[in-house]
Amino acid sequence: MFETIVGQERVKKFFRRVFSEDKLSHSYIFAGKDGIGKSAVAFELAKALNCPNNNCRKCSDCKQVLSLQHQNLHLVFPLPSVEKGEKNPIKSLSESELEQVKNEISQKAKNPYHQISVSKAREILIQSVRNLASELAFSIPEHNYSVVIFFQADKLNQNSANAFLKLLEEPPQKTLFILITESPKTLLPTILSRCQLVRFDLLSEDEIKNYLLEKGFSEEESKKASKLAGGSLQTALEIVNLDLITKFEEALNFLRVVVVCEPTQVLDLAKNLSKREKNELESLFKLTMNWFRDCLLLKAERTDKHLVFETYRENLQKFSQRYHFANENQAIEVLEKGIFSINRNVYVNLLLTDLIVQLNRAILPR
């Protein structure tokens, strides 16, 4: 059990114990950051509960679960809202949307660390919950176990969450609910109190690095990506495909402009950057944030810790000596605010100009 899952030793130990002592509850909340293996564990559980010969990975049951096509496996996730009166939210999808949903599910089957996201989908609909209730009522599996997985369970809205309560408390026999969420605290207290909360850990740098090495990435690439991933395997996979050196250089260039703060340069840079994709800017901000955090770490003399800008350690040291009075905390706050507002509708050019000036003030306090 759980052979293919990276890290999460505590969770694995928990479920092994639950199985050996036959103490499986009927409802769990899997809480933790995206891309660290919550769904992967959920799929493994579904497989273990439905395989007639002790989790063989070869029988048709196992294969069906792994391709997410097993009849006992119910997946619930946010869908675009439906017209009034329509009972089945899947039926009211347009052809292209249906295609997208299918595509997302098959991607999820290939890589459990993938995030399912359907465009225009904001909430888990009450229709989905009602559908689920009737499906479960009619399909009482003889030998097997119905496993219901909610992705982004925090997207349950007021109506759907309340409609789910009775089912969640006393489901039909042999039913397992798994609610996957990044932020369990946003769920209704009535839902929380009905489920066991299983926390998932961020993956360690080594765990991510080894996974990437196995996938055939180079030592250097894996090392850098694992440092920047922030514990998420999915993020690591995204990062490793980018050209990291240019990213670093870009961040340094950005800092250079910030330090000099010469008006024409600032305006040019802001103009150029504002043409970029928002997520690229976000990763630039995050990287710059890491620079300041590294400065703090250097100042705190936590040099045993790995710095993100390890390869630029010299520059880092020079920087923190030269700008001895720089207020890193303020800089981090400014960047945090920048990330916050860039994801909302702002005029990027203006935001960038202001951000650069503010950063300059943080580095060179008057």
Place this chain on the structure above:
Amino acid sequence: MSYLVTARKWRPQIFDDVVAQESITTTLKKALETNRIAQAYLFSGPRGVGKTTAARILAKAVNCENRNDGNPCNKCVSCENSFSGRGMDIFEIDGASNNSVDDVRELRESVKFPPLTSKYKVYIIDEIHMLSKPAFNALLKTLEEPPSHLIFIFATTEPHKLLPTVLSRCQRYDFKSIPIEEIIERLRFISTEEGIKIDEGSLHLIAKTANGGMRDAQTTFDQVVAFCGNNVKLEEAQLAIGAFSEDTFFEITYAIKSKEIGVVFKTLEKISNGGFDLVEFAKGLTEHFRNLLVCSSLGNANLVPLSEFYRKKYLEEAQAFTTKDLVRLFDKTTLLESGVRHAEQQRFFVENSLVQMVKMDKGIEIEALISRIQDLKKNFENLPKSSISSFAPNENLLVKTENHEPAGEKETSKPEEIVFEDENLLEQLKKKVSEEIQILAQEFQKSELESFKEQIFTLRIFLRSDFIKKQFETNKKNIEDFLCELSGKNLRLKLTYVEEAVTEPQKTSENDTKKLTDPIIEEALNLFGGKLEKL
């Protein structure tokens, strides 16, 4: 039968087992005994305190053939039937799924028919708050005057969402959250019945995290038992729940006390590697400072909801901080707690806030500061007159604290006096000059204010070479401009030059050095930052 979670397995079946709601269960039992059964009940209260349970027991009890002191017997046919879910006369409806007006219309049709086997037909509607407004209104008439065989029991966590017209038609019972002790008692009972060994600390921890909900407690209990097996110890229980031990927070206060930023990073590393939730951490930290504040302001730890060991520790730790500082830190943590939920990079956010807390300077109480100033003032006034007059001629020191008139007035009355404002002006001027005319920066820094009267600002410049003198002369106009700009008045600048050789180090004779050590003068110098020129 397969494994059933504790909350379902141990759902109370008689009123006497319902924990911590005695006022409600006694009332209901008495009502049953005297046969004063209302047509509609509303059970409200937070999650997991026994609303649905009480509703089910009540439904059983009204139809039970041989009630025992108001409790259902759980043996007669009617009880058996409802226990196994075969009863034809008890309906449990999910209000959240059947919330439309059509559902209520259907319900109204079905309530007309009399019960099949028992005395009453009971409708339990759970999550009643999710009924739509038209649905509520459609229910009103039936609710007010139902057939005599009909009983409604509503259960909800949010009674404020109900229409007042509904509320007024029901007997309302508000269930309260369950105190920690009662939760512990019940869990202890269950664990002995199930043959599970569990230590007091874990029970306390589980009850605390449950936050007043019995179901929360039992769910957590299941989880802990599943994680630790049949012998539960506190350390393992903490790991299973992801609760923080108090010691983590003491590490943070240690970092603040000793101003070690490194400790913050180390602690946070530990936390995020352990898979702990930073929001939980922030919550715990707020609680931690709240506890410290309680200890510091009350002087005892009776209001700290923890074991004796930690109470003592809190009381000790609180000594290291002043109450004012704790208030500020507490303030910071509440900000941290609300901010971390929305932070894009939670870890950075927490690190950042904590580093700021570590960097925060100790506060000084304003009262203390004022009394210190007043003491100084008193000392100053009490000085023998002669000692004041001895240095009265010295203009630089003639700044009297008791003289609190606005600066402008003072200038007109005693223009020759050089007051604070002028010294200030000089400081500003020096700064400006050193920024703008760099060649003069060094020399100008050393200059002193000679006099300031009738709009003429006279500066004494100590010179080393004629070159500098020339530079001063050429730049005099510029400096005058700065002066006007800074003071906002039309002033004129006059420069007098002194050879460097006669600067004060040599001027200070032995006599003066002796006087310099005079405590009064020293104090005055400390206070006003002036310069002792001559005595």
